[in-house]
Amino acid sequence: MKITHNWLKELIDIDLEPAKVDEVLTDLGLEVESVTKTLANFDKVIVGKIININKHPEADRLNICEVDINQESPLSIVCGAPNVQINALVPVALMGANLPFGKLKPRKIRGIDSDGMICAEEELGFTDKSDGIWILDNKYKVGTNFRDYFDNDFIYEFSIGPNRPDCFGLKGIVRDLAAKLNTDYQFTTPNLVEKKLTDFQINIEDKEACPRYVGSYIKNVQIKESPEWLKQRLTHIGLRPINNIVDISNYLMYLWGHPMHAFDANQIEGNQIIVRRAKNGEQLTMLDDSIKKLTELDLVICDSNKPTALAGVMGGQNSEITNSTVDVFLEVAYFEPITIRTMSKRHKLHTDASHRFERGMDPLTPPELMKHFVSMVLELAGGTFEGTLDNNPSTFENLEINFNSSIIDRILGINIPNEKISKYLELLGCKLKDTENGFLVTIPSWRPDLERPIDIVEEVARLYGLNEIPYEAPKISLDLYNDKPFETIINKTKSFLVAEGLSECITYSFSSEDSENAISLINPMANDMAQLRTNLSDRIIPIIVNNFKKQNDSLGLFEIGKVFFKENYSEEIHLSIALYNFQDSNWRDNSTQSDFFTLKGILEKMSSALSINLQLKSPKDEIKNCVKDSTMAIFYQGKQIGYLGTINPSVIKPHKMFQTLICLELNLDPILNKKDKTVQFKELSSISSSEKKLALITPKNIAADTILKEIKSLKVSNLESYSIFDLYLGKGIPDDSKSLGIKFIFRGKEKSIPEEEMGQSINKILERLNSKHNITLRP
Secondary structure (H helix, E strand, C coil): EEEEHHHHHEEEECCCCCHHHHHHHHCCCCEEEEEECCCCCCCEEEEEEEEEEEECCHHHHHHEEEEECCCCCCCCEEECCCCCCCCCCCEEEEECCCCCEEECCCCECCCCCCCCCCCHHHHHHHCCCCCCCCCCCCCCCCEEEEEHHHHEEEEEECCCCCCHHHHHHHHHHHHHHHHHHCCEEEECCCCCCCEEEECEEEEEEECCCCCCEEEEEEEEECCCCCCCHHHHHHHCCCCCCCCCCHHHHHHHHHHHCCCCEEEEEEHHHEEEEEEECCCCCCCEEECCCEEEEEECCEEEECCCCCCECCCCCEHHHHHHHCCCCCCCCEEEECCHHHHHHHHHHHHHHHHHHHHHHHCCCCCCCCHHHHHHHHHHHHHHHHEEEEEEEEEECCCCCCCCEEEHHHHHHHHCCCCHHHHHHHHHHHHHEEEEEEECEEEECCCCCCCCCCCCCCHHHHHHHHHHCHHHHHCCCCCCCHHHHHHHHHHHHHHHHHHHHHHCEECCCCCEEECCCCCCCCCCCCCCCHHCCCCCCCHHHHHHHHHHHHHHCCCCCCCCEEEEEEEEEEEEHHEEEEEEEECCCCCCCCCCCCCCCCCCCHHHHHHHHHHHHCCCCEEEECCCCCCCCCCEEEEEEEEEEEEEEEEEEEEEHHHHHHHHCCCCCCEEEEEEEHHHCCCCCCCCCCCCCCCCEEEEEEEEEEEEECCCHHHHHHHHCCCCCCCEEEEEEEEECCCCCCCEEEEEEEEEEEEECCCCCCCCHHHHHHHHHHHHHHHHHHCCEEC
């Protein structure tokens, strides 16, 4: 949004340079992106008149123009513009003139001396592109300084946040600036004799989407160019002048911050305006020539027969103001923000009007703004005022907030007297009543962002001056994580998984689920984001697929995030891990591919790192998308908290993925709530270890975990660790059996373990496994 310095000074009496105004506004929290001059740097540009034109003897597209600049003799200037004409008034740059592109120096053009240059708007910095020289109107006098016809002004460009819709107009910015400088500002609405419009109707069918609609009728207006001051002001703020009626609406929008619209009244059938939802299949050709197919979700302004505008977004061509317009109907309305934002996004129409309505306008503004609108139309276009209708089906009550001034001391760390606080708030338009504990603050209708006491604290801080608040270094506790066990465990988990070579990913909390326990969104961004997710796996598997398509063929991803359930409207923190063709971190054998046991090993090491005991058991129910015989349920303290399994190949084969995809989903809430155990450390042994590897033939229905627990129950002396390193199914192995490779690590306390002693321990293990589970040593 842009305003000019001179326009600002018309409303508030200040004697500050633009740079100082920029500083004050920035301190108020109104971000000024830039301050630029309205005129580019140029001098020695005179108004001239072309009195004769001759063809250049050496170039067909060049002309030699004689230009009168009210001196003893005319200038001879070579010009190649296609629109040169005798008697045209033009800006002429003299030799030595400083122009935006550089200094004009004497030169010959195809052998002919040129005494200067006839300028285009582009060459003087007024536009980005020109099709020819600048033909001036009759207000310019030959021989006068061209620069004197323009205001020497400055343009402020703002980046207004969505929480300050009142500052989308000059009025809101002036209000804040006057409060900060403790000075008055002048903003008066022109006097207009009120008159009720009788031969016209305004019907609002959707009163929630349009709580207020004010309309006025003016007959016999004259459509013409706007006066120079208005065209110049609009040009400075980046708008293109069109005609007096349209220009007035744009001018007032930037002054008040509230959009409005003008219709050709003779194109409104039935002498009525209807605000309703569109009918499916209706179409509307917009002012930008686009054709929009409407649905019942769209709010439209209609006459008795057809839609004439997309409410709060853009008008239609069938009612636009043209040079043949005689009667006009003026609109100033209040539309519900979400309705406008929804339409703007769906139709991909982002306009000045929709940008403002989306953020929430002042519902009390339309009547006063309409008076100003009508007054300016009567002044600049003439006509007869027929009257105004204010259809106001909703009542608007100002928000009241109980405010205790002690919160200022607690939040800002400074003591501001109540008298000063009340003065600040009154300067911003608030009304105050003393209460036993402070103030009852009535919030003005133009400040929808003030909703809580903390918002009032921010307003007081803005006017007091953020730079005036003493600086104090923040204090932190060295025991920060002792008070946050959740963060401690989550950070440990993330660090461990990253150390294992996995990459963290973050997905949206929205999904498309058919689960009865999923929470549906009222206004989803898209059909595939219509529910809150109930698991992480359904989101991380597509990430694996997407990365595979981008030639990332070794993938190990994890995510820790919240999932949501409709039952009791509860939340849980889950961990999901997915491996596809993941390279094991074994430096001796980089060809090892990931499988079920790769992820199982990561889970076991993670549980060890977190000092928790997780058990794997066969699941009672089938797990979605998982292979039944290659899936285990994960238990913690007797309760199932997740699963670990191989994803069914049919899920990924359509994407030409033929390796094994393994996935894990774990509810971390029970783990996060666990009580920390005291960690005991053992002294590292100086005795070297000995290793034994066995290949065992085991029945298929016996889980590897069962075998490991059986070995543990024997309490074999000097057996430091044992783990499974291989699984084989195939040639040489019975169909009802499998081959498991187990590695044993022996380490003595004072000396190395003799081979004979290790053999006795291995025989003891084999005897137990054979007697209880019919497990034998593989030949």
